[in-house]
Amino acid sequence: MPIRRLPPLLVDQxxxxxxxxRPASVVKELVExxxxxxxxxxxxxxxxGGIDSIEVxxxxxxxxxxxxxxxxxxxxxxxxxxxxxxxxxATLGFRGEALASIAAVATVRIRSxxxxxxxxxxxxxxxxxxxxxxxxxxxxxxxxxVEHLFRNVPARRKFLKTPRTEGTRIAELxxxxxxxxxxxxxxLSIDGREAIDVAATAEPAQRIEAIVxxxxxxxxxxxxxxxxxxxxxxxxxxxxGRPEVARPQARHQRIFLNGRAxxxxxxxxxxxxxxxxxxxxxxxxxxxxxxxxxxxxxxxNVHPAKTEVRFRRADAVHAAVRRGxxxxxxxxxxxxxxEPGSAVPATSAAPRPSAGSGSxxxxxxxxxxxGGDWSRTHSTGPKGFDYxxxxxALGAAPTVETLPTTRSTSRGVLQVADSFLVTEDExxxxxxxxxALHERLSFERLRARILDGPLESQRLLTxxxxxxxxxxxxxxxxxxxxxxRLGLEVSPFGERxxxxxxxxxxxASRGVEAAEFVLDxxxxxxxxxxxxDEAAALDEVLSMMACxxxxxxxxxxxxxxxxxxxxxAEACERSTHCPxxxxxxxxxxxxxLRRRFxxxxxxxQRGS
Numbered sequence: 001m002p003i004r005r006l007p008p009l010l011v012d013q014x015x016x017x018x019x020x021x022r023p024a025s026v027v028k029e030l031v032e033x034x035x036x037x038x039x040x041x042x043x044x045x046x047x048x049g050g051i052d053s054i055e056v057x058x059x060x061x062x063x064x065x066x067x068x069x070x071x072x073x074x075x076x077x078x079x080x081x082x083x084x085x086x087x088x089x090a091t092l093g094f095r096g097e098a099l100a101s102i103a104a105v106a107t108v109r110i111r112s113x114x115x116x117x118x119x120x121x122x123x124x125x126x127x128x129x130x131x132x133x134x135x136x137x138x139x140x141x142x143x144x145x146v147e148h149l150f151r152n153v154p155a156r157r158k159f160l161k162t163p164r165t166e167g168t169r170i171a172e173l174x175x176x177x178x179x180x181x182x183x184x185x186x187x188l189s190i191d192g193r194e195a196i197d198v199a200a201t202a203e204p205a206q207r208i209e210a211i212v213x214x215x216x217x218x219x220x221x222x223x224x225x226x227x228x229x230x231x232x233x234x235x236x237x238x239x240x241g242r243p244e245v246a247r248p249q250a251r252h253q254r255i256f257l258n259g260r261a262x263x264x265x266x267x268x269x270x271x272x273x274x275x276x277x278x279x280x281x282x283x284x285x286x287x288x289x290x291x292x293x294x295x296x297x298x299x300x301n302v303h304p305a306k307t308e309v310r311f312r313r314a315d316a317v318h319a320a321v322r323r324g325x326x327x328x329x330x331x332x333x334x335x336x337x338x339e340p341g342s343a344v345p346a347t348s349a350a351p352r353p354s355a356g357s358g359s360x361x362x363x364x365x366x367x368x369x370x371g372g373d374w375s376r377t378h379s380t381g382p383k384g385f386d387y388x389x390x391x392x393a394l395g396a397a398p399t400v401e402t403l404p405t406t407r408s409t410s411r412g413v414l415q416v417a418d419s420f421l422v423t424e425d426e427x428x429x430x431x432x433x434x435x436a437l438h439e440r441l442s443f444e445r446l447r448a449r450i451l452d453g454p455l456e457s458q459r460l461l462t463x464x465x466x467x468x469x470x471x472x473x474x475x476x477x478x479x480x481x482x483x484x485r486l487g488l489e490v491s492p493f494g495e496r497x498x499x500x501x502x503x504x505x506x507x508a509s510r511g512v513e514a515a516e517f518v519l520d521x522x523x524x525x526x527x528x529x530x531x532x533d534e535a536a537a538l539d540e541v542l543s544m545m546a547c548x549x550x551x552x553x554x555x556x557x558x559x560x561x562x563x564x565x566x567x568x569a570e571a572c573e574r575s576t577h578c579p580x581x582x583x584x585x586x587x588x589x590x591x592x593l594r595r596r597f598x599x600x601x602x603x604x605q606r607g608s
Contacts, residue, residue: 008128020101022160023050023149024169029102030144031177032092034058035184037142040200045189049163050170051149059141062114065121068133071110072125074100092260099144104128105156106149112142127152171195175211179288180256182207208239208288212252216286219245221332223289226324234293234317236324240271241286243279243334243581250284257291257298262309267291270318274325277440277543278334279581289321334576413566423566428589432566436578441568443546443579450485450542455504457487463499464515472522473498479525483518486542490518543579 020026027044034042037060045055063071074097102108103125113120120138124131150157160166167190174196178186182204188196198210209217220239241252255267267289275285299310311317413423421432449455468476473492483490487504503514569575569584577583 020098020105020149022169023054023166024173026050026054026102026106026146026149027056027170028173028177029098030054030056030146031174033098033144034060034142035177035181036092037061039141039184041185041187043187043189044170044174046167046170047191049160049166051157051160051163051166052147054146054149055143057141057143059139062117062120062140062142063110063112064114064117065133065135068110068112068121068123069130072099072103072108072123072130102146103130105153106151107147109145109147110142111136111138111145113138113140115140167191176254176261179204179207179211179254180259180261180290204288204290205239216241216245216252219286220288221328223324223328224331226320226327232294232297232313234291234297234320236289236291236320238287238289240274240289240325240328242332243275243283243285243329243577246275246279246283246285248283252286252288253284254288255291256289257300257309258293258295259290260300260309264309266311266314266318267321270321271325273318273322274329275581277443277579277581278329278577281581283581287325289324291317291321293317421566425587428587428591429593431586431588432569433578433582433584436582436584437566437569437575439543439546439578439580440575440584443542446542446546455485455487457489457502457504458508459489459502460500460514463493463501464513465493465497465499466515466519467496468498468519468522470496471526472519475522475525479522483521488514488518546579 020029023046027046027050031042031044034056037058039058039060041059043055043057045053047053099108099110104127107124107126109122109124111120111122120136121133122136122138123133150160171188171190174186174188178184178196178198182201185200186196186198187194196211198207201207201210205217205220208220219242221242223236223238223240225235225237238256250268253268253271255262255264257264271285271287271289279285293311297312299312413421415421415434419434421434421437423430423432446455473496476490476492476498480490487502488500489502490498490500493499498515498518500515500518503517507514507517576585
């Protein structure tokens with residue numbers, strides 16, 4: 001078959017296959033164009049799940065009449081002008097192919113009026129056939145109407161889901177964009193029914209509450225801005241949910257890079273690493289995180305839908321997200337507590353004013369201090385919303401000291417079922433899982449020791465030789481530097497075996513078989529993949545080691561040993577959870593106990 005030049009309409013239809021996957025793709029491109037145009041109000045109306053029609057109206061800068069034909073041409077845009085611009089993309093759209101691709105597979109009507117123009121203009125494109133531009137009455141801004149999507153490409157249309165499903169995807173898209181841009185009012189109408197209507201606000205927390213519901217808002221914890229002195233370093237801020245409200249699915253995880261919603265496995269992994277040790281591994285934390293990064297440090301041009309990005313320094317982004325999330329969780333008490341009638345644990349997730357200050361914490365977007373100039377140099381989000389000032393103001397909010405898990409053990413401690421320690425503090429009855437707590441203490445001590453150098457190790461008189469799979473042998477090469485820090489000397493021994501020649505004395509003291517431990521580590525490395533952050537990889541291994549080296553449920557403890565365990569917890573920073581995320585401590589409040597026994601607060605105090 002001879003080589004032929006494809007007709008322009010067919011070229012645009014092929015391009016549409018990359019840009020316009022479904023109705024939600026059309027809505028995304030049109031809404032992002034509106035945001036780039038400086039809109040403060042965006043209204044979306046769909047019918048038939050967006051398959052029949054989509055209308056997007058905004059109050060942005062508008063398009064001059066003479067530029068309307070260019071707006072629907074492929075690779076025509078106002079957002080870049082030279083190749084150097086591709087290295088510093090600060091707009092949501094930039095390729096100049098969205099409208100052309102949409103117009104190739106649907107009927108498109110554009111009516112627009114710049115703010116300084118006396119009248120508007122309209123252009124209609126029907127499946128690639130363009131009419132002449134004509135005058136039209138229009139308020140300032142732009143209205144784009146897309147009808148009969150994929151009518152001329154039935155093979156694409158038949159793969160769409162039901163109108164209800166397609167409409168649900170559009171609603172989820174609008175919610176995500178609305179969280180990214182709280183300064184913009186959004187409205188969504190589905191088949192004449194209002195589905196979303198949120199006013200503009202300067203408070204991201206208010207927008208999150210309006211979008212995801214008031215039941216989640218009380219559990220959100222502030223993530224203070226994290227970043228170094230390097231101007232190219234990422235800045236991370238936002239909100240995460242308390243560990244106890246983590247979900248079975250990753251539904252409420254939204255990540256924004258310079259105002260752009262992205263899907264990035266590295267960032268989500270960093271979020272989970274921040275929660276490591278305070279949340280079970282099979283749960284997904286709530287996260288609404290904003291990453292501000294110099295545009296030259298990220299490539300957003302790696303995917304047609306622009307939802308995936310490539311970081312130039314992925315390790316720096318991973319570390320910043322992990323540190324920010326971990327610091328937010330360390331600033332609050334994580335001890336679960338029973339309180340009558342409460343939907344969330346009684347301990348507050350919000351930072352509190354310092355004692356004796358007599359004032360409430362400043363608003364989330366209170367004006368930053370005169371000395372803080374970060375907001376003026378790092379506002380990399382879309383124009384119209386000052387992400388830098390928002391993050392700086394968030395950082396000005398006061399923090400709290402980490403609350404101890406237990407008070408002094410002078411009131412006594414009782415071991416029950418050879419597994420739990422029971423004591424009391426000012427707030428209530430405290431029940432401690434002895435294995436989980438000892439595991440956390442062992443983990444923290446191991447981490448502190450390993451920061452000073454490799455763990456104490458002893459050479460084995462006879463190397464331990466075990467069979468290993470090809471995948472385990474391959475993983476051994478990558479894991480060897482980490483093994484050395486743990487005091488393990490492991491090497492291949494033949495084609496299908498490994499030899500352990502030295503092991504940390506800690507494992508031997510607890511009767512842990514070193515070779516089986518090594519094989520278990522290698523298998524986890526295979527199952528989860530190499531961890532990009534060395535500290536996170538170290539935590540993964542130390543948590544396994546701490547688990548094997550700790551007292552078990554069923555081990556009897558002398559009273560002095562039990563008291564020593566609780567006293568050690570007071571000095572441990574994250575003693576509320578074991579390294580795997582299970583709680584170590586449960587508090588039953590005095591008010592709950594009085595309620596259960598039918599006592600009022602007064603009778604409880606009198607002892608009657």
